[in-house]
Amino acid sequence: MVIQRAIPGSAGGGGLFRNEFGDWIGGYVVHIGYCTAIEAELWAALQGLLIARRRGYQRLVLEVDSQLLVAWPTSLSVLEGKCANLVQTCRGLEHEFSSFQVQHVFQEGNRPG
Numbered sequence: 001m002v003i004q005r006a007i008p009g010s011a012g013g014g015g016l017f018r019n020e021f022g023d024w025i026g027g028y029v030v031h032i033g034y035c036t037a038i039e040a041e042l043w044a045a046l047q048g049l050l051i052a053r054r055r056g057y058q059r060l061v062l063e064v065d066s067q068l069l070v071a072w073p074t075s076l077s078v079l080e081g082k083c084a085n086l087v088q089t090c091r092g093l094e095h096e097f098s099s100f101q102v103q104h105v106f107q108e109g110n111r112p113g
C-alpha cells in the first residue's frame with residue numbers, strides 16, 4: 001500500500017496484489033481526500049480488503065509502513081473516532097479470508113518494484 005499526500009491534508013493511496021511467488025496480479029489507486037495520514041492508510045487498506053474479497057482471494061498478507069496499523073488486530077485503544085470505525089470495518093473483513101496477516105515494511109520497501 002502506498003500513500004501520497006501531494007497537497008497538505010489531501011491524500012490518495014493504493015496498493016497492489018501479488019501471488020505467492022511475488023508476481024504482480026493487480027493493483028488499485030484511490031483518491032481519499034482531506035484526512036490525516038493514518039486515516040489515509042486505513043482507507044487504502046479497507047479498499048484493498050474489499051477488492052481482495054470481491055476477487056475471491058483467500059490468503060492475504062497486508063504490508064503497511066505504519067506500526068500503528070500493524071497493531072490493529074489487537075488494539076483499538078489508541079484510535080478514536082473515524083479511525084476506530086475504519087479499524088472495526090477492516091476487522092470485520094479479516095474473517096472473510098482463510099488466512100490474514102498484517103506485516104510492517106519500511107517505507108522504502110513499501111513501493112512497487
